[in-house]
Amino acid sequence: MHINLTHWLGVITLSGLIATHCFGKPFGERLSEAALERTQHAITYDGSYQKIDYPGGDVAPNIGVCTDVVIRSYRQLGIDLQQVLHNDIRENFAQYPSNTLWGHTRPDTNIDHRRVPNLETFFARNGSSLPLSNDPNDYLPGDIVSWRLSGNLPHIGIVTHKKDRVSGRPLVVHNIGMGPQLQDRIFSYTPTGHYRFNPQGSTP
Structure with a gap:
């Protein structure tokens, strides 16, 4: 049987180009886009x-x-923080502030992941x-930033690939009371954490 290698190589190459176009974006950029989508709600x-x-x-x-x-x-990228955080806190409860801050004696899947x-x-x-x-250039799309607001209130948001037209700083998506918003806020509050969580095996 004759196999047209030129044909199949062309198909494989085309498939690779399609896959790269659809799935080739870095994880952080896809998380940034997912965060931007939240501002539509x-x-x-x-x-x-x-x-x-x-x-x-x-x-x-x-x-x-x-x-x-x-x-x-x-979750839009197939990562359930409720589940993965519960798996970690269940095995390492003493490493989390659930007892010292809220008096919990065991994990609680209803609220643990919803606390900064x-x-x-x-x-x-x-x-x-x-x-x-x-340096604003150190904050990449998909990075997580946390702050303490007045009264030591914890707050958290996601850095996006969008930049403020005036300051040039990366914009963040966060909800500080008025729903998810895209704003220039990385340095507006007292920062307490800067994280990058790009798990292996996430949805492409």
Whole structure:
């Protein structure tokens, strides 16, 4: 049987080009795009404790807080922070601030992943904890930044590939009370964490 190698090599090459076009973006850029998509949703700020499913659980789609921006953005890429954080805190409970900050004696899949200090601990343990630089060029698309607001209130957001037209700084997607917004805020609050969590095996 005669095999037309030229034909099949052409098919393979075309398939590779299509795959590169569809899936070749770096993880951070895809997370950035997922975060930007969150700004299209009308969200009422509500951080009340709620019972949710596990795994893949979420509060009602029309409510959320800053952590839900991060959770929902990662989930768009097939990564369930509720589940992976629970797996880690279950085996390393003493490494998390759940007991010291909230008096918990065991993990709670309803709320653990929705708390900034827990996400900070998870990202530091399972990703890269990066320096708190004053150089905006050190903050790449898909990086996670956390802050402490007035009153020591924890806050968190996602760095995007978009840049402010005036300052040139990377814009972040965060929810500080008015729903997910794209703003120039990396250096607006007191930074406490800079993380990069690009897990292997994530959806291309």
